[in-house]
Amino acid sequence: MTPEQLSETIRAALLAGIDDSDFQLSPFDVPEVKVERPRQREHGDWATNVAMQLAKKAGTNPREFATTLVERLAEIDGIESAEVAGPGFINIRLAAGAAGELARTIVRANGAYGRGDSLKDQVVNVEFVSANPTGPIHLGGTRWAAVGDSLARLMEFHDARVIREYYFNDHGSQIDNFAKSLYAVVAGEDAPENGYGGQYIQDIANEVMVEAMEAGDRDPLERPRDEAIEFFRERGVRLMFNEIKDSLKDFGVEFDVYFHEESLHSSGKVERALDELKASGALYESEGAWWLKSTDHGDEKDRVVIKSDGNAAYIAGDIAYIRDKHERGADLCVYLLGADHHGYIARLKAAAAALGYDPASVEVIIGQMVNLVKDGQPVRMSKRAGTVVTMEDLVDAVGVDAARYALSRSSTDQSIDIDLDLLASATNANPVFYVQYAHARSAGVARNAAEYGIAREDGFDAALLTHESEAALLGALGDFPRVIAQAVEFREQHRVARYLEELASAFNQWYDRTRVTPLGDEEVTDLHRTRLWLNDATGMVLRTGLHLLGVSAPERM
């Protein structure tokens, strides 16, 4: 019996009780029954507090209510015992057969166990990373790559159609400064004000020069200054962008759409969106600029959309972009942004509202900062000082799996400290190996079982899974769908990682106390076969969970 089935069973018992006038309640009072795994294993397999929720409404006290309900539950097939505890909890123990059946259910589902449909038919646009092509992706962007991709995977697991999108800011002054910086380093000039420094500028500039020479282009340095800068802009951005794409690919993140901000302007989409907003009165003119009345939609002040010099402000692109995303079919637009952008939430929602979309169709997930730490001391990342750590640096130091896991296992509300030396040397400090090891172990057990000629299909008797560690492992497996559902609902990928650590622990304990393959001359029995089902079910859930985090599930370690 899965927890969902148990929950339904309890609900049915409540409704039957109401029917028989055991409970003075309306059927409409009966909520979805929450069943939870009790912290204390002795309390049973599952527990519910439904009696405490309903007692008041039914005009009785929780314990009395629970006692009546327990009498009904105890009669049900598959429930071994139900008892009232504490202030009115009901602790339920499943019959071994009913609990153990889950192992077969999971294996038969063949990777689909834990799937849900809460986002069925929803088109979800998830925009993340979106780092400017003025330099490599640093640690912060790396975090969003890990988190964003994992959230996308989770939403897909709940039947959403997800579009992974990268907004490429190739328009505006930062790019101009980037181009000037490239030019300056080749021309032997000082870096421009607000320009970029660092080795990668040198590298990209050199690459542009080499490309130009090989292609037989005219030496950029012999061209007029503006033309040369334009030359570096076009080539430099392309090279930088390819480098970013390569890093992301190595990181296991592939975007469906790389969207160019420039295209919003050159295609006239910005102009069209703004004209429309002017017509609808969402924009007004003041002090020579055009403003969005974002205060109508909860922003603390109105925002300039067209500057008094006639140029579009950054938000103009965002407005056209929100509309473009919706026109491409998105029901929900999710943005992952760093904590330094939290002031942007109201603006984006206001923009959506002004365009006539439901502000709830724009959802901004704010993630806290990633800090670099060395020898226990925070290190300020500075491009000038050359202390910037990039996605590539992180992967080189600890590998993709450890990097993605470390960045995914914390709540995005929590800032993260990354110590490269620590992650690289004391790899045990990173629980990814613990989870992966458990998976490799289950794969090893399966290999050995095959050698012993143990075949799952030859026998399965759920009632044989009676060991204490088996009840615990089955309980953990039963939790998986709920954990996934919550991770999806709250957009919290870290719940998956934490769950996997618990599951791996339950599996290791089980492994330590029981055996799948026979000892010595023992004959292969249904106990061995049934345990193989359980082993394989666990391996499958570990693999599914790791996959949702974008982490590999090795067969051997």
Added chain:
RNA sequence: GCCCCCGUAGCUCAGCUGGAUAGAGCGUCGGACUUCUAAUCCGUUGGUCGCAGGUUCGAAUCCUGCCGGGGGCGCCA
């Protein structure tokens, strides 16, 4: 001044849509491999859940106010 995030064991963090005796990893100390992988398991050590009020049968969890740390409040992008 206003807004967002955080404050839980020595350290790093779960738990927060109210529930039972607040958990895990690392660290300390001590155990377990002639039998499916010891990257494991078992035991031990460890807490005014920042502080003060409030709501509730019940608060780490919800509300208010303070304290401390981080980030943000552009006709920059």
